Amino acid sequence: MELILKYFPELTGDQISKFKKLETLYQDWNLKINVVSRKDIDELYLRHVLHALAIAKVLKFKTGSKILDVGTGGGFPGVPLAILFPECSFHLVDSIAKKLKVVNEVVEGLGLTNIKTTHSRVEDIKDTYDFIVSRAVAAMPTFVHWVKGKITKPQNHDLKNGILYLKGGDLREELQDYKTATIYNISDFYTEDFFETKKVVHLPLKYRG
């Protein structure tokens, strides 16, 4: 938990208490339904919470923003972001129901009211969002195809509406067709070795897709 406060020192008491509760909730639920690997559960704050919050180092979502988390799995990056941005609404989608069972239990356990979950393939989601976040779901061309047409038109942020994707390694080949993509090195925000090769990719998307 100190790790989170090291990089996000301005959390409110309510946010700190929610972040603290996350560990027990995930430990308990992960025993029943395995959504996070054993090693990762031991390093939940580093590998999941802090990693998810790297998106907030790239962009502070404004009050009222709508954000879609595609392939949220056990709730990453959506759950930590929803704690950090209580004035924004988050829609967490996954095609595997049992993963959302864990997310729903965590959301209920924390009393988070700004998360909605849907068991669906993202291609079937009809709503629109300011930003679409994700981690470890699909290569960019497939992902862009899935989320086409799901971006709202009004621009309220310094970055254009679109995708904020947590990715790792050498992205040159994967992103070669996306000239408007910007890569942010997470190691510019966090000093832990775990983040050495990790990035946040911002890709603006046209509102009509």
Ligand SMILES: C[S@@+](CC[C@H](N)C(=O)[O-])C[C@H]1O[C@@H](n2cnc3c(N)ncnc32)[C@H](O)[C@@H]1O
């Ligand atoms: C490797 S997991 C990553 C989970 C989470 N984002 C994380 O980083 O911990 C990929 C997730 O994407 C989901 N997924 C894959 N394709 C999807 C699609 N088309 N629509 C919704 N979810 C999808 C899978 O069910 C799985 O839970």
